Amino acid sequence: MDDLKILEAINEIGYLLLKHGAEIYRVEESLKRMCSGFGFTNIEVFAIPSYFTLSLTLHDGTPYQSSKRSRSNRIHLDHLYELNNLVRKISNQEMTLSEIQKEIQNMKSQNLNLHLIFIGYIISAAMFCVFFGGNVSEMIVSGFIGCILYNVILIMEKLAINSIVRTLIASMILATIAICAKKIGIITHQQSVITGTLMILVPGIAITNSLRDIIGGDFVSGLSRMIEAILIAASIAIGVGIMMMILGGV
Amino acid sequence: MEEIVQCLAAFIGCFGFTFIFRIHKNIRFAFIGSLIGTIGWIIYLVTKFLNNIFLQSFIAMLCISLLAEAMARFYKAPATIFIMVGCFPLVPGSGIYYTMLYAVQGMSELFMESFLSTLGISMSLALAILISSTALQVYKRIKLKDYAPIE
Numbered sequence: 440m441d442d443l444k445i446l447e448a449i450n451e452i453g454y455l456l457l458k459h460g461a462e463i464y465r466v467e468e469s470l471k472r473m474c475s476g477f478g479f480t481n482i483e484v485f486a487i488p489s490y491f492t493l494s495l496t497l498h499d500g501t502p503y504q505s506s507k508r509s510r511s512n513r514i515h516l517d518h519l520y521e522l523n524n525l526v527r528k529i530s531n532q533e534m535t536l537s538e539i540q541k542e543i544q545n546m547k548s549q550n551l552n553l554h555l556i557f558i559g560y561i562i563s564a565a566m567f568c569v570f571f572g573g574n575v576s577e578m579i580v581s582g583f584i585g586c587i588l589y590n591v592i593l594i595m596e597k598l599a600i601n602s603i604v605r606t607l608i609a610s611m612i613l614a615t616i617a618i619c620a621k622k623i624g625i626i627t628h629q630q631s632v633i634t635g636t637l638m639i640l641v642p643g644i645a646i647t648n649s650l651r652d653i654i655g656g657d658f659v660s661g662l663s664r665m666i667e668a669i670l671i672a673a674s675i676a677i678g679v680g681i682m683m684m685i686l687g688g689v
Numbered sequence: 690m691e692e693i694v695q696c697l698a699a700f701i702g703c704f705g706f707t708f709i710f711r712i713h714k715n716i717r718f719a720f721i722g723s724l725i726g727t728i729g730w731i732i733y734l735v736t737k738f739l740n741n742i743f744l745q746s747f748i749a750m751l752c753i754s755l756l757a758e759a760m761a762r763f764y765k766a767p768a769t770i771f772i773m774v775g776c777f778p779l780v781p782g783s784g785i786y787y788t789m790l791y792a793v794q795g796m797s798e799l800f801m802e803s804f805l806s807t808l809g810i811s812m813s814l815a816l817a818i819l820i821s822s823t824a825l826q827v828y829k830r831i832k833l834k835d836y837a838p839i840e
Contacts, residue, residue: 514711516710517714520770523765524765555708555713559708559709562701562704562708563702563705563706563708566699567777569694569702570698571783572691630783634782637782637785639709643773643780646811647772647773648769650818654819654823672785680792
């Protein structure tokens, strides 16, 4: 009975790792190390970006098999760090079952600080506009677009719209605001505003992760993430392009 | 002067991104990640004499990912945290914009040129990450003398 509770906790950790954007080899390696830390044998793990399966032999010789599905993955680097520490402690057998359960419960009960994310959108949009050569008024417009994008993306995430359509709509909105601001005459160059705010949508993470998956030898996961990244980049380009064509902002 | 403003903007911008990626408690990681990104951009600017954006991006990204791996060893945190934040100044955002602009304006030659250069920059960033991660893996194997068996 104790074994099953331990495995339940381990499965939960694997699920959280996958959900918060860990590389595939990290998920597989962590699960394997934790299970062998508790002395299970015949451990086999297989993971892809939205699913993993774990099979092993319990101490009394019965086979065990479980799998978890995680449909909506979300980058959460704080949790990734905590989980990494947790996995290291568990595989060194420094924690009891109740401590592990407490840690997991603790992690799941944490509330997301939406204000900080909101500030992050504004700061990064405004600052990357400056980075691409914008002046003060362009910076302010970028910050405003960042504020709008945060709200739009939040609403679309609540409605569970898929990431490609989400990026398409968001990039259309940012291009519209930038071009309109130029037409009104608030800003002189729309280029820095569009490129700066576009950085929020760019799938830099997806590309990095897909490459790290490919290095780890997980070609299936690497390719699926790569295709996601390419589709998102294409949808940014299409969204901005459509609005430039309609509004004639050149 | 312009370069200093750019580096400062890159630092604060990267710091903003750490909030979006939900680094809310471990602020030192946010700080180090942004610093790595800024160092990467400084390297990109310093290597301007090479006069080749692909080579510049490659060298800068190589430095970023090696620094990220070093920091990951130091703080016992996943290297992804630092790479994700640090790669932002090098991402070819303006390349995407100009590619689209030329496509909309119907300038097919300029479109092809900027499309290929955007693709090339992405490729050199990818290659840099590939090389640094592999180098780290090899280093670890040699250090632990944990050689793979040949079958």
